[in-house]
Amino acid sequence: xxxxxxxxxxxxxxxxxxxxxxxxxxxxxxxxxxxxxxxxxxxxxxxxxxxxxxxxxxxxxxxxxxxxxxxxxxxxxxxxxxxxxxxxxxxxxxxxxxxxxxxxxxxxxxxxxxxxxxxxxxxxxxxxxxxxxxxxxxxxxxxxxxxxxxxxxxxxxxxxxxxxxxxxxxxxxxxxxxxxxxxxxxxxxxxxxxxxxxxxxxxxxxxxxxxxxxxxxxxxxxxxxxxxxxxxxxxxxxxxxxxxxxxxxxxxxxxxxxxxxxxxxxxxxxxxxxxxxxxxxxxxxxxxxxxxxxxxxxxxxxxxxxxxxxxxxxxxxxxxxxxxxxxxxxxxxxxxxxxxxxxxxxxxxxxxxxxxxxxxxxxxxxxxxxxxxxxxxxxxxxx
Numbered sequence: 108x109x110x111x112x113x114x115x116x117x118x119x120x121x122x123x124x125x126x127x128x129x130x131x132x133x134x135x136x137x138x139x140x141x142x143x144x145x146x147x148x149x150x151x152x153x154x155x156x157x158x159x160x161x162x163x164x165x166x167x168x169x170x171x172x173x174x175x176x177x178x179x180x181x182x183x184x185x186x187x188x189x190x191x192x193x194x195x196x197x198x199x200x201x202x203x204x205x206x207x208x209x210x211x212x213x214x215x216x217x218x219x220x221x222x223x224x225x226x227x228x229x230x231x232x233x234x235x236x237x238x239x240x241x242x243x244x245x246x247x248x249x250x251x252x253x254x255x256x257x258x259x260x261x262x263x264x265x266x267x268x269x270x271x272x273x274x275x276x277x278x279x280x281x282x283x284x285x286x287x288x289x290x291x292x293x294x295x296x297x298x299x300x301x302x303x304x305x306x307x308x309x310x311x312x313x314x315x316x317x318x319x320x321x322x323x324x325x326x327x328x329x330x331x332x333x334x335x336x337x338x339x340x341x342x343x344x345x346x347x348x349x350x351x352x353x354x355x356x357x358x359x360x361x362x363x364x365x366x367x368x369x370x371x372x373x374x375x376x377x378x379x380x381x382x383x384x385x386x387x388x389x390x391x392x393x394x395x396x397x398x399x400x401x402x403x404x405x406x407x408x409x410x411x412x413x414x415x416x417x418x419x420x421x422x423x424x425x426x427x428x429x430x431x432x433x434x435x436x437x438x439x440x441x442x443x444x445x446x447x448x449x450x451x452x453x454x455x456x457x458x459x460x461x462x463x464x465x466x467x468x469x470x471x472x473x474x475x476x477x478x479x480x481x482x483x484x485x486x487x488x489x490x
Contacts, residue, residue, distance in 0.1 A: 108176050111158035119172070123163065130159040218346035221248065224339045226353045230323060232360040236392045236425060238325035244316050245351060248340040251313050253306035256345065263302040268293035296344075312341055321353060326428035328365070331355045362390050368434025370424045375443045376408055384410030389438050391423055406438050413470075414442040 112119055115129045133155045135141070142148035161167045161179050170178035226245055234241075250256040259265055267273035271290035275297035278287045289295040303309025319338060332354045339349025357365070364371040374389045384407075391404040406418050417439050424434025448456070465472035 109154070111162055111171060114154055114158040115162065121162075126159065126162055130155065130163075134159075219343040220346045221340035221342040221349035223349040224351045226351060227356065228321070228353050229356050229358055230327075231358050232363060232365065233392060234323055235327050235355075235357050236325065239323045241321050241323055242318060243321055243353075244318050245338075246314055246316050247338075247351075248312045249315050249317070250341040251304060251307035251311055254304035254311060256311040256341070256343070258300040258304055258307060258309040258311035260302045260304050265298040265300055268297055268299050271297060273297045311343060319351075323355070324428060326368075326426040327355050327357070328428075329355070329357050331428070363392070365425065366437075368425045368427060368432065369437055370434065371437045371439065373439045373441050374406065375441045376412065377443055378445060380408055381412045381440070381442045382410070384408055384412075389436070391436060404436070408440065412440050412442065414440065416440045 112121070115121075115126065115133065117125055117129050121129075134152065137148045137152040137155060161171055167179055224245060224247060226243060228241065228243060230239070230241065251258075254260065257265065268275070268290060270292040271277050275290050275293060275295040276287050277290045280286075290297070293299055300309040304311070307313050317338075319335070321333065321335070323333075332352050335351040335353065337348045338351035341348055362372055370392070372389060374387055376387055380387065387406050387408055388403045389406045390402055392402070404420065404423065406420070408418075409416075417437050420436040420438065422433045423436035426433050445452070
């Protein structure tokens with residue numbers, strides 16, 4: 108016969124907490140319900156119970172430590188009777204196996220809350236900027252109007268399930284212990300519909316498409332979700348409706364890129380305006396108090412502007428969802444070189460280029476100074 112400490116995988120100095128932890132782990136692993144009735148697992152399970160029933164009792168453990176198995180003959184789990192094993196399981200597992208040993212009484216299932224629903228909604232950046240109202244169609248479980256959710260035809264009522272006595276649970280004995288499961292006949296409802304409603308075929312619910320108006324607040328971003336309480340599936344047996352969660356995604360825009368509350372926009376600038384300074388028009392989103400209503404805004408281009416320079420226009424970006432704060436519109440300047448020039452235009456540009464020097468092209472002058480030092484270093488290394 109194997110040593111009880113070896114069976115539980117603990118040392119002889121193990122305290123009560125270590126014993127209980129080891130027993131819980133092994134009993135869960137070898138429980139017959141988790142091993143499809145395997146005889147080897149059932150035998151191991153019984154062996155684990157026996158070891159714990161001895162070592163968890165101070166008097167039995169003391170006798171076992173002194174005399175071994177001879178000191179506890181007649182006091183092991185089997186000899187102690189079913190009540191000892193039941194006490195062990197109630198102590199360690201509680202309700203883990205669903206009122207395994209019949210402790211307490213279950214009541215028939217009452218009203219059940221309806222399930223929550225998810226709806227994915229794609230909106231434009233303009234809608235996210237100004238806020239909008241959107242109509243959506245959501246499939247949902249609705250209470251059958253013909254039977255008011257009872258599932259019974261008019262004039263009839265549900266009947267208590269004879270298999271479980273209306274409790275929704277049935278008990279089955281396996282060897283020396285009892286397991287309680289959901290009643291297979293009524294599915295845990297505790298009642299049967301003998302004369303089903305023709306509209307819903309006894310289910311009590313119908314799946315229909317509902318049309319809802321959803322208010323999208325200004326400032327929403329990708330991943331924002333909106334909860335509509337009570338707009339989910341209908342509850343059962345008079346239970347409340349679930350909720351509807353709308354998850355938003357914002358479509359990419361052809362002009363703007365969003366960065367938090369800021370809006371980024373790249374605007375081409377003619378070479379002459381970039382050199383002399385001036386103004387260009389940039390797009391802006393409608394709906395903000397800072398726009399003039401025609402979706403255009405004037406951007407001042409400083410003299411000598413280069414590609415990549417940004418101009419920040421305060422408070423012309425996205426509104427905040429949770430405050431009065433508003434982001435900025437960040438305009439990136441892209442200096443455009445003229446193309447398809449006429450002969451006269453080319454002549455003027457050549458004349459202009461001949462008149463320009465390092466003062467007009469400081470970056471070019473600095474670059475070639477660095478380049479010359481780089482080339483000179485290569486030549487010296489080769490020499």
